[in-house]
Amino acid sequence: MFSIGMATPYFADLITTSGFLHFLLSIPSSILSYIVAIILGIFFIRLFFYILFASKTWKHKEKITFAELTKISEATNQKIPFFTILIPALDEADVIQNTILNISNINYPRYLYQLTIIVDEKERLKAQPGQNTTRAVVEQTIEKCRVQMPDFNLNFIEVPYDFDGKINGRCLGYEVPSTKGRGLNYALSHLTPETDFCAFFDAEASPNPDSFLAVAKHYLLDNQKMVFQLPVFQIRNFWSLSAFCKTAALGQCFSHQYALPFIFLFLPFVGGTNMFLHRSVIENGEGFDNNILTEDIEIGIRLYIDYKQWPVFLPYPSTEQTPQTRKAYHRQRYRWGYGFMQTLRKLFLELKDKNLEKAKRIRVKKMILSSLAHGPFDWIIYYPLTLAAALLFVLRIFKSIFASIILYRFSLVTVIPWNPINDALSFFIMFFPIPTLFFLGFLLKHYWKFINFYNFDTKNIRKQLGQWILFILFLAPLIASYYVFPYVHAAINFLQNPRQKKTWVKTKRTKEG
Numbered sequence: 001m002f003s004i005g006m007a008t009p010y011f012a013d014l015i016t017t018s019g020f021l022h023f024l025l026s027i028p029s030s031i032l033s034y035i036v037a038i039i040l041g042i043f044f045i046r047l048f049f050y051i052l053f054a055s056k057t058w059k060h061k062e063k064i065t066f067a068e069l070t071k072i073s074e075a076t077n078q079k080i081p082f083f084t085i086l087i088p089a090l091d092e093a094d095v096i097q098n099t100i101l102n103i104s105n106i107n108y109p110r111y112l113y114q115l116t117i118i119v120d121e122k123e124r125l126k127a128q129p130g131q132n133t134t135r136a137v138v139e140q141t142i143e144k145c146r147v148q149m150p151d152f153n154l155n156f157i158e159v160p161y162d163f164d165g166k167i168n169g170r171c172l173g174y175e176v177p178s179t180k181g182r183g184l185n186y187a188l189s190h191l192t193p194e195t196d197f198c199a200f201f202d203a204e205a206s207p208n209p210d211s212f213l214a215v216a217k218h219y220l221l222d223n224q225k226m227v228f229q230l231p232v233f234q235i236r237n238f239w240s241l242s243a244f245c246k247t248a249a250l251g252q253c254f255s256h257q258y259a260l261p262f263i264f265l266f267l268p269f270v271g272g273t274n275m276f277l278h279r280s281v282i283e284n285g286e287g288f289d290n291n292i293l294t295e296d297i298e299i300g301i302r303l304y305i306d307y308k309q310w311p312v313f314l315p316y317p318s319t320e321q322t323p324q325t326r327k328a329y330h331r332q333r334y335r336w337g338y339g340f341m342q343t344l345r346k347l348f349l350e351l352k353d354k355n356l357e358k359a360k361r362i363r364v365k366k367m368i369l370s371s372l373a374h375g376p377f378d379w380i381i382y383y384p385l386t387l388a389a390a391l392l393f394v395l396r397i398f399k400s401i402f403a404s405i406i407l408y409r410f411s412l413v414t415v416i417p418w419n420p421i422n423d424a425l426s427f428f429i430m431f432f433p434i435p436t437l438f439f440l441g442f443l444l445k446h447y448w449k450f451i452n453f454y455n456f457d458t459k460n461i462r463k464q465l466g467q468w469i470l471f472i473l474f475l476a477p478l479i480a481s482y483y484v485f486p487y488v489h490a491a492i493n494f495l496q497n498p499r500q501k502k503t504w505v506k507t508k509r510t511k512e513g
Helices: 004-017 019-026 029-059 066-076 096-103 121-126 134-148 180-188 211-221 243-263 279-283 295-307 326-351 358-374 376-405 420-430 433-446 458-483 485-496
Strands: 083-088 113-120 154-159 197-200 227-229 232-234 275-278 318-320
Touching (some): 029 243, 066 211, 083 096, 113 121, 180 295, 197 279, 227 295, 243 326, 243 433, 243 458, 275 279, 275 295, 295 326, 326 358, 326 376, 358 376, 376 458, 433 458
Parallel strands (some): 083 113, 113 154, 232 318
Antiparallel strands (some): 197 275
16 A cells, blocks of 8 residues: 555655746745735734724613603603614515514514515516515515504505606606615605604614614704614524635624724715614705615715715614525625725716815715725735735645655755744644634624524534534635625726626525524
């Protein structure tokens, strides 16, 4: 049998005679690794400051009661806000009923809010015989609620197939592509008179029960605050995700809890879900830009530029789903990145307006700089760093196995002399996934209570955890750069043809019990 002892001299001879292997082993990875480590270290230090800053925000999370809200209302001589909750739902028959039931249980009097589901006529017109449409599920749920919860104000509005997509817009007589912004603008054009705030959620959202009380309290205490953004933890379908997307879900939760409060110092980031806008800032503006793939970030920036409204971050997270597969993840993040670039282009075009007043021009410039810093610049720096880190990981393992561990004792091998410090660094890099695993394990424990366990038994969960651990230890270090790749991909494609229109593609949901 061909043993390791017999193979070692063979590898020694191969390395000394192979030009390719000689090249790999002669790459000065120590210097490169130090450079990459320093830059990545700066990124991690930044994350540390994120955590310190955000911790103060989350410490101020209050348990608010309606009685307290009533006292503030009487003291300030203001009415308690009435909320209209808007949920755009295209092809959401699998999840919309659960979302409706979740919202019916929020900690806010039912006479002070209504829920409007926005369905699309095109879904109904194109449905196959026997297919369950979103509208059909909503109508069935309305009938159930009339019996079980007669005080729950639930309704739906259907966007005509030919609606032009603008707030207070018109029907054109021909089919118009569906976008989230288009559906929202149609609903905003038909707000009921009692509406004070519009609350926006995705079709699979589960709001924090106290979020409406928190927004109402902050508004009553300062009615100049008209835009609120609350965090979103996209982790509820954790056990339906691939190992790649499990890691992405935990990263998204971490960023919304710890990075988002810090980013709000520089960028009026609103995420389109768990978002609250006062009626006045919507009606005085142009609604959502239905030509931009991320209508949420665009409206957040525009509300600051036009009305000097900066979003207020409140630590009351809702939960949602993460795309199930790497392909779906790429499609969603690509849309986010492309929409961000569209928003940047709109800002640059606005800056060219010679009639733009001075104060507004200053705000536009501020938004351009902040958007560049927290968008394309971040992506362009982080992506090659993660690629370099993956290369170093592979290179270090290769050198450790073939040079330091097996071949350093052979006099013929002079490519890399044995160096204890160098080898220690190699082993550190080789085993770096282990602390990463512990960190992700800590995050999983932290967000465990937000995960839906319906239809998953202990055996299945243990199997998934084992597969995920193997992914973190052996694959994640090699493909870490892919988590930011969709944004870089979107930026490159946008710069190649900024005027090209991209079609909005919705994210497929996971059916929940």
